[in-house]
Amino acid sequence: MLLNQFLLLSAVLFCIGIYGVVVRRNGVMVLMSIELILNAVNINLVAFGANTGTPMGQVFSLFVIAVAAAEVGVGLAIVLLIYRNRHSIDIDELDELKG
């Protein structure tokens, strides 16, 4: 198998995730798009690790999986808090920092 096919698949997933982060206005959907991006990175890490013949890529992708789990937990807690305070998770309405 070529290394390129995994890298190109991960590039496509990454770009779809970027589109989702920019376009979606629901907080939960933005978190889902971030998961797409993190998974694209994981494919890259494991493919490069297999290419160099060391387990480092797999170790780093395990770390990324654990950090992503923590990120989703805290992110969903924040989204819940926003919903409780404003009764909406439309992130386009969160513009108090705008002057």
Place this chain on the structure above:
Amino acid sequence: MIASFGTRAAEAACSASDCPSVPANIAFGITAAIMIYAAFRVVTTKNIVHAALFLVLVLSGVGVNFLLLQAEFVAVTQILVYVGAIIVLFLFGIMLTRAPLGRSDDLDNPRNRPAGIAAALISLVVLAGSVIATFSDTEVALDGPNSVEAVSDSIFGPYLIPFEVLSVLLLAALIGAIVLARKD
């Protein structure tokens, strides 16, 4: 001389794990097509629960890719953590924020759509161009079946301190999520 060189080149092209990996390539093609379609639906569907379920397809496809790369432990962890835990968290988040469970038209911000398409296309061109220019015909060197052993030796050897820091991070995230989400 030239003929023997040609034969040797053909043998090298065939024996460099190219011919035995035809089933793997077919599996990769099918999974990649499903993953790209599902990822596209995650960011374009109008139904938020459907987005979560399409995300299951993408994450399982990533697990299949890990299996194709002979990273069994990462593949099992991917299925356990993502499909088993994170998707359930997402579904809980959808339920608790009383998201519209049916079709809803205000999941997207139409004003941001040109910016999103531009950002995605530019990064796709840059990424795909650099990847194709750098690794045009590099083969993935898949070696022996000791991958799990090597991973465990690495985690509990040179990466022990990052591993322990990671467990502290998970504990901090757990406590932080409880503190943020509890009512008072």
